[in-house]
Amino acid sequence: MEQTPLIQMQGLRFAYGPVSVLADLGLTLGHGERIAIMGRSGAGKSTLLHILALLQSFNEGRFLFDGEAVDTLERGRKEEVRARHIGMVFQAHYLIPYLTVEENVVLACELAGVPADPNQVTHLLACVGLTERGKHRPTQLSGGEQQRAGLVRALAKQPLLLLADEPTGNLDVETGGRVLDLMLDPAIYAGAVIAVTHQPEVANRFDRVLALRDGRLQYQTWEQPR
Numbered sequence: 001m002e003q004t005p006l007i008q009m010q011g012l013r014f015a016y017g018p019v020s021v022l023a024d025l026g027l028t029l030g031h032g033e034r035i036a037i038m039g040r041s042g043a044g045k046s047t048l049l050h051i052l053a054l055l056q057s058f059n060e061g062r063f064l065f066d067g068e069a070v071d072t073l074e075r076g077r078k079e080e081v082r083a084r085h086i087g088m089v090f091q092a093h094y095l096i097p098y099l100t101v102e103e104n105v106v107l108a109c110e111l112a113g114v115p116a117d118p119n120q121v122t123h124l125l126a127c128v129g130l131t132e133r134g135k136h137r138p139t140q141l142s143g144g145e146q147q148r149a150g151l152v153r154a155l156a157k158q159p160l161l162l163l164a165d166e167p168t169g170n171l172d173v174e175t176g177g178r179v180l181d182l183m184l185d186p187a188i189y190a191g192a193v194i195a196v197t198h199q200p201e202v203a204n205r206f207d208r209v210l211a212l213r214d215g216r217l218q219y220q221t222w223e224q225p226r
């Protein structure tokens with residue numbers, strides 16, 4: 001039997017008042033599939049990520065998350081689905097300032113109802129170069145380090161979907177490469193990834209690259225080196 005896609009969006013419309021942002025948008029994403037979304041500034045990429053994270057509602061259309069119709073979910077159920085199944089690495093990282101990095105990771109696992117595995121947490125921190133930083137509070141870390149801590153927190157609960165907004169945006173090439181390796185290595189994380197990026201060399205590491213243009217997702221049309 002064919003598995004239900006993780007994400008099914010059809011005819012999705014969203015506007016901020018008179019400003020139409022998403023118009024007749026469609027997206028089907030399988031479990032474990034990794035896609036990059038590109039598009040000019042203001043195209044609606046962050047808005048789409050917020051809708052995918054169940055943080056923002058939409059005006060019209062169909063959005064099924066792992067077979068469940070999102071627009072009919074009660075608020076509590078949305079929060080439950082987000083806590084358990086969706087990891088987010090957004091520019092505002094929302095790490096809790098009075099908890100250490102490790103405590104932030106453990107708390108996210110607890111909220112997801114998944115026991116945190118200390119060995120896995122140590123391994124993930126090492127993968128992003130934060131071995132020495134687990135006992136530090138977010139305010140003691142640089143912006144890029146906080147972003148990497150956010151990625152560890154998102155991955156430790158092994159979500160079905162990881163949403164990343166410019167995951168390598170303010171990182172140097174080497175650290176950015178390490179972050180991508182972590183997100184895209186199926187031995188570390190086997191779930192689906194949707195990443196927004198402005199960098200073609202980052203986008204090319206994903207299974208598919210889509211462009212958000214005129215409110216819709218379209219195949220990006222440059223030749224992709226494989």
Ligand SMILES: Nc1ncnc2c1ncn2[C@@H]1O[C@H](COP(=O)(O)OP(=O)(O)OP(=O)(O)O)[C@@H](O)[C@H]1O
Nearest residue numbers: 016017019021039040041042043044045046047048
């Ligand atoms: N709260 C809001 N109220 C009104 N308009 C908004 C609001 N937030 C965003 N917009 C508008 O919606 C459009 C899409 O914004 P969004 O942040 O999703 O774009 P983006 O593709 O992520 O841009 P960038 O690459 O610059 O981050 C823009 O025209 C923006 O001005």
